Amino acid sequence: MVIFVLKHDKGSLAEAKFLSDARTILSKIPVVKEFRVLDQVNVKNDYHFGFSMVFANQMAYDTYNHNPDHLAFVEKRWKKEVARFLEIDFKVH
């Protein structure tokens, strides 16, 4: 998962478009399971949104990280529209 803040104004059309396009593009990548767009609502945490997804194993995660649609999204949208972010990767303990 990743939590992030957008450069766009809260409630703006550009914000809605970023979230919607991310869902469309990333959830279509075959190794990505259970893709979710999340609102971060804890007031002691200053990130606004999250994306979460599940991978079957490390190979699936590596495939995602090299997927051309993912890489294009990072270059064309993420790097331009995201102000700051924190990646959080979990394995069940």
Added chain:
Amino acid sequence: MVIFVLKHDKGSLAEAKFLSDARTILSKIPVVKEFRVLDQVNVKNDYHFGFSMVFANQMAYDTYNHNPDHLAFVEKRWKKEVARFLEIDFKVH
């Protein structure tokens, strides 16, 4: 969910006991669903562990926050054994 770092040494018995006791105590609280103990493995993120859980609605979350077993765990264990943490609460967008 919450991500955190323990004061205990990595791989120590005290670390294992904290994670195990947390699971036993918190997963038993009736409103807590899908309690998970997680290893945080992204190297760009300096938190080591996570707990995640799901609540049916805001009332269930509020019930958890006032549950005596939860409050006792926070006072007796969390405040003493956790070095730093970040709470992250999500609603599906």
